Amino acid sequence: MPVEEFVAGWISGAVGLVLGHPFDTIKVRLQTQNTYQGIVDCILKTYRHESVLGFFKGMSFPIASVALVNSVLFGVYSNTLLALTATSHQERRAQPPSYTNIFIAGCTGGLLQAYCLAPFDLIKVRLQNQTEPRMQIGSSQPRYRGPVHCAASILREEGPQGLFRGSWALVLRDTPTLGMYFVTYEGLCRQYTPEGQNPSSATVLVAGGFAGIASWITATPFDVIKSRMQMDGLKGRKYRGMLDCMASSFQQEGIGVFFKGMTLNSARAFPVNAATFLSYEYLLSLWR
Numbered sequence: 001m002p003v004e005e006f007v008a009g010w011i012s013g014a015v016g017l018v019l020g021h022p023f024d025t026i027k028v029r030l031q032t033q034n035t036y037q038g039i040v041d042c043i044l045k046t047y048r049h050e051s052v053l054g055f056f057k058g059m060s061f062p063i064a065s066v067a068l069v070n071s072v073l074f075g076v077y078s079n080t081l082l083a084l085t086a087t088s089h090q091e092r093r094a095q096p097p098s099y100t101n102i103f104i105a106g107c108t109g110g111l112l113q114a115y116c117l118a119p120f121d122l123i124k125v126r127l128q129n130q131t132e133p134r135m136q137i138g139s140s141q142p143r144y145r146g147p148v149h150c151a152a153s154i155l156r157e158e159g160p161q162g163l164f165r166g167s168w169a170l171v172l173r174d175t176p177t178l179g180m181y182f183v184t185y186e187g188l189c190r191q192y193t194p195e196g197q198n199p200s201s202a203t204v205l206v207a208g209g210f211a212g213i214a215s216w217i218t219a220t221p222f223d224v225i226k227s228r229m230q231m232d233g234l235k236g237r238k239y240r241g242m243l244d245c246m247a248s249s250f251q252q253e254g255i256g257v258f259f260k261g262m263t264l265n266s267a268r269a270f271p272v273n274a275a276t277f278l279s280y281e282y283l284l285s286l287w288r
């Protein structure tokens, strides 16, 4: 596997990530803080208080980890399909695998990537939730000075298992929904591609974008619980566990709580996943 392509994959993943990050920050804040009236209110307050920089808090770790997380997801997915159907990526256009096998492979990839993602995602969420403006003399200092300081503080204050806080909810969020992600992607590609041919770039973009939206819509309820569990522990423990978090969020805020951030998740999902699948297919066509 030539290094240049790996780097290109990482960079295009990173471009998608930067594009999607402002959406992500607003989403995380809406999910975990009850001080905002809605999307517009949250955007305005963030901008007034923290300037444009506020939208990009917590971005450096996801950029550093996108290479690892995406290669685990796509690598495990493809190798599981290889094990299940004895076809390589190139052979799969001529001998398309069943949707059941695609779903199983996607879930397996999702499960393993969730574990790699857990500590990086936790640090991202903690940094995104620091609403103190940066670099102002006299203003209150944020608790974490940056990703490394954040990781070290969590290790010290909450122990190694602290870095995996919320990982159960993350696994539940990602396992079935990444199965769906690949099923949606393949389904749309097959729908719009003549048999035996490779999908066009436009098809890949649209199928990737909608795969992202479909999986994020179904992932949002566990995404809310995941974000809340990750913030728990910052100022003592509020929840006894994931089930307690679900029950008490529901009791206090009603069923709507499970859909917080859904609009933003979907808006972010299209560009991010269109870019991800386009670079994925492009790189694999180069190596053929």
Ligand SMILES: C[N+](C)(C)CCCC[C@H](N)C(=O)O
Residues within 6 Å of the ligand: 173, 174, 177, 178, 181, 212, 215, 216, 219, 269, 272, 273
């Ligand atoms: C399964 N779930 C929808 C939660 C995540 C899908 C991940 C796909 C991509 N890395 C992205 O950040 O959009």
